[in-house]
Amino acid sequence: MEPPAEELPPVMMSRVFASKPVRKIPKLSKAESIHQLFRTPYSASSANHKKLTKAVGSFIIKEGLPIYTVEKTGFREMLSTFDPLYTLPSRSYFSRTLSPAIYQETVDIVKNKLSSVSYFSATTNYWSSIIKDPYMAYTVHWLTDNFQLKSRSLQVNHCPENHTTANIQVMLDQVLMNWDLEASKQVALTTDNASNISKAVTVQGWLRVQCFGHRLNLAVATTLKQSKEEIAPAMLAMKKVIRLFAHSHKKKRLLKEAQVTIQGKNVTVSSVLPTLMLIKTKMVAEPDEAALSSKLKKAVWKYMDDHFKPIPINQLYQKVSFLDPRYKG
Structure with missing residues (x-):
């Protein structure tokens, strides 16, 4: 039996207390x-x-x-x-x-918001993932009571089946059903220019609005393909320019800044006719212009003009451009 602590020598006392665990009390901050x-x-x-x-x-x-x-x-x-x-x-x-x-x-x-919409339009397109799986996206657009343009991406469907007109019709109907949307309220559908999607939209009785960017890309690609041999030297020079931007961080940054500067907001169907007029103005041959340059410009403009003339779609472009306050005066 150990003697009381007070009777132990100082050295022994320190050993006794050192052998017993001491609870550390954490220090509290203010x-x-x-x-x-x-x-x-x-x-x-x-x-x-x-x-x-x-x-x-x-x-x-x-x-x-x-x-x-x-x-x-x-x-x-x-x-x-x-x-x-x-x-x-x-x-x-x-x-x-x-x-x-x-x-x-x-x-x-989203369903609650769409339930009060009188009419709407939509955008749909097919795209492939990095592993080439096909998908169809569907985005709906509408105007609020204050004439603010609203958009919501509703679905992205995996589409492993053949992209026939009938299959596309079924998928479009399914989207409307999933979101409680009435087909009669869909006034227009913007698509790319593939024949299958174009026919599916027409069969459904909707007005099809062609994607302007896709059509312009086709116009340029078609023109370049038809003049492949004539433009070979120019294409070689363009490849050098592309490589320059690809290998220069500074030039790539400047290009990105320029793209942000010229990027517009709310680019809608009302912009089609004004943009076409701008293209036509720029496509007019300038004095002392090279023959090849003049030929390419005319070919691009003819392609665009031929595909945006048909009625009633041209009438739609005229109406919406007239109503867009950005083009008043």
Whole structure:
């Protein structure tokens, strides 16, 4: 039996107390309190936990991040720093529970907005992923009571079937059904210039608006193909210019700045006729212009003019350009 501590020599006393574990009391900063030290983590059913979890899910979805972001050490440490009482749910919860719930909530909000729309137009196009899987996208456009243009991308469908006119009709009908949209309220549909999609839109009784950018690209490509031998030296020079921008960070940055400067906003069908007039003006042969240059310009303009003349689509362009306040006066 050990003698009382007060009877031990000083050296022995230090050994006795050194052998016993001493509880370290954390030092509190001015911003902390005893109450904070004893707070428990949020329960999964608490309002705070649900609010924070939904915020994390919305962030991942809106920024297009992979779900496994929630498993990354740095991401978890950041959230813990923001709020030590918050425990991040598992990856499967975000993929199987929260993401579908946020999607359905967003669908309901968009459906509610579209339910009061009198008429709408849409844009659809086919595109392929990096591994060549085909998809069809559908975006709806409408005007608010204050004449503000609104757009929402509703669906991107995987389309492994043959892109026949009949199959495209079925997919377009399915989109309208999924979003409770009436086919009679769709006044126009903008598409590329493929014959299958053009025919599908016509059969459905909708007005088809051809994509201006796609048509202009076809005009240039067709003209260059028809004059392949004549423009060979010019194409070689253009390739050198492209390589110059590809290998110069400074020139690439300047090009990007210039593109941002000239990029317009709210480019709509009302811009078609004014843009065509601008193209026609620029395509007029200038004095002392090279014969090849003049020939190419005329060919591009003829292609564009031939494809934008047909009625009733030309009448539509005239009406919307007349109503667009940007072209008054």
